Amino acid sequence: MQKHISSLQNPLVKQLVQLIEKSRERKKTGLFVIEGQREIQLAIKGGYVLKTVLICRDIFSGDTENFVTMNSEVIELSLEVYQKLAYRGTTEGIIAIAESRVNQLKALQFITENPLILVAEAPEKPGNIGALLRTADAAGVDAVILANPKTDLYNPNIIRSSVGGIFTKRIATGSTSEILHYLKEKNIAIYCAALQSSKPYHTIDLTQACAIIVGTEATGLSEEWLQQSTQNIVIPMQGEIDSMNVSVAAGILIFEAKRQRGFV
Incomplete structure (x- = not known):
């Protein structure tokens, strides 16, 4: 059964907020947040690994298979939680947590x-x-x-x-x-x-x-x-x-x- 988050106090939601707002958190964890269908698909095409894909079924109606990499966890978000995390209102209800690169x-x-x-x-x-x-x-x-x-x-x-x-x-x-x-x-x-x-x-x-x-x-x-x-x-x-x-x-x-x- 797919996991569903409806509470703004959920630990993952709190971590997402930190990853969005704090450079220190991104560097410490080696993770970052991607918002939007086009951006996520470009990340996958570029070989980035998506740890978690979060969708809001009130907005997103597509097939999640096009937005995941191997071992990605898919989690559903309530509309309230999604709106708390999303910066734009036109990103089609999908957010991902990805692993960053060192870019040496x-x-x-x-x-x-x-x-x-x-x-x-x-x-x-x-x-x-x-x-x-x-x-x-x-x-x-x-x-x-x-x-x-x-x-x-x-x-x-x-x-x-x-x-x-x-x-x-x-x-x-x-x-x-x-x-x-x-x-x-x-x-x-x-x-x-x-x-x-x-x-x-x-x-x-x-x-x-x-x-x-x-x-x-x-x-x-x-x-x-x-x-x-x-x-x-x-x-x-x-x-x-x-x-x-x-x-x-x-x-x-x-x-x-x-x-x-x-x-x-």
């Missing part, structure tokens, strides 16, 4: 000799990180690397704003020095989006193995990146403002690389 830099492997990598230094806002992941998915980059991230990768706001893009790309995290060492070891050119000593982005050959590095809108890239850059690149602007949203800038740069590679 050394585990990154590429099937092409000229990978295109997006690196974001010190990203802090979950919405910006999610938008970067969504952009990276749209462009089909080979990997996304986060340098010195200020928030953990499995923050629900990152999953939500990436629309599940977090599950579709190879992702790694590390310090700036670790990532620089990795890129140089792999003979991957480093193109930093910066105003200093830069060339227009469309004049650079981006068909070789390369990483496009973007920083925060507030402070840009650290000196460590600028000193190790193969070439700084800039997006010429015609307005009064000399910067744009980091995900928009990243999109322009990586789609130019894809254009040069004959994909768009």
Whole structure:
């Protein structure tokens, strides 16, 4: 008989709230929460293990077989409990608890000799990180690397704003020095989006193995990146403002690389 939870005081409900709200709890348990049918299916496609799948039969009317992995426990929730846990009202009545990944830099492997990598230094806002992941998915980059991230990768706001893009790309995290060492070891050119000593982005050959590095809108890239850059690149602007949203800038740069590679 399938388990059913109708009490807000249930221990699992309390744990879910902690996993949703507390980075410390996510790191301690190695678990995180996914909300929504599309996001859960993308996680399964990406090879993530779902420990528990929670459904609200007042909303969800589909077949749970499409939303579970091996040994997933399926639990039904009352509408009251589901509404307590769900952030959005349009996620079709399904939530999952998944096992997180370490996302180690050394585990990154590429099937092409000229990978295109997006690196974001010190990203802090979950919405910006999610938008970067969504952009990276749209462009089909080979990997996304986060340098010195200020928030953990499995923050629900990152999953939500990436629309599940977090599950579709190879992702790694590390310090700036670790990532620089990795890129140089792999003979991957480093193109930093910066105003200093830069060339227009469309004049650079981006068909070789390369990483496009973007920083925060507030402070840009650290000196460590600028000193190790193969070439700084800039997006010429015609307005009064000399910067744009980091995900928009990243999109322009990586789609130019894809254009040069004959994909768009």
